[in-house]
Amino acid sequence: MNNGKVAIVSGAGGGIGREIALTLAKTGASIVINDIGVSVTGEGGSSSPAEETKNLIEKMGGRSVIDTNSVDNWEGASAIVETAISEYGQIDIVINNAGILRDTIFHKMTPEQWLSVIGVHLNGSFFLSRAAAEHFRKQESGAFVHMTSTSGLIGNFGQANYAAAKLGICALSKSIALDMKRFNVRSNAIAPFAWSRMTNEIPAETDEQKERVARLKKMTPAKNAPLAAFLASEDANNVTGQVFAVRHNEIFLFDPYEPIRSVHRSEGWDVESIGEQAIPALEAHFAPLTRSADIFSWDPI
16 A cells, blocks of 8 residues: 555654554555653653664664654754664655643643643654655655644644644645645544543543543544554545544544534624624634533444
8 A cells, every 4th residue: 555655654653653653664654763762751762762762664674764852843843854764765654643742721821831842743753844845845745743632633632732743734734735745745634532542541530530531541642643654555546634532442533623503693793793693603613612521422343
């Protein structure tokens, strides 16, 4: 499916990124394993996670190279793409998966907590995609797959930084799909459900919390990899600008924001008429303050 292709997978040292890298390798792609080996919150640094992924790929007879540059700056992202070019002579697939978590309730969130998460998730997705875009444009082919989250698509507590970045990634993906369609370049996003080091800090103290964690543990990172590998392949040449989610054995397609209701006043609106007429007519259609867990309330299928 991906024979002869070269893929960059950011955050490929473990979890979802590793599983996507392994699946892409199984389908024939050569892999640039990008990972700086930091903790979930972005501290530290080690090449060990990337080396473990490389060993797994080599055991199955695949080809891979490690890159430890960070995606959160233009120089690092450009260097990652140059690793693919210098090692394999081309770049065909970019999987934007790298991420960190610094969860804090909004009114206690520090500027540093905000900027660090936005920097890796949203800025990193832009930098790496933009660095690859010139090659994609010249060869008139290429595929981007970006990892988003239902924390952004739906909502969650204590994740203003993460949610904003992840919803921003959906807009970035759509914009890439629009701007690069004429070059036969595709861009899609996946909201993965998986139990990994990014979710193992979820509290499990009450019976309800323990039951939720038990459900989450059924959703392994590997469940998300087949869709990513498919979207990266030429078999998906008619799929672009879409947002999917994978939840155990379920695949969801998300509807983008579109107008759902309108009100009109021939003489125009003033402050008083908005409160007296517009809002009462619209409020039955207001989006509720739901979280991801409220929407996906059933056990993984």
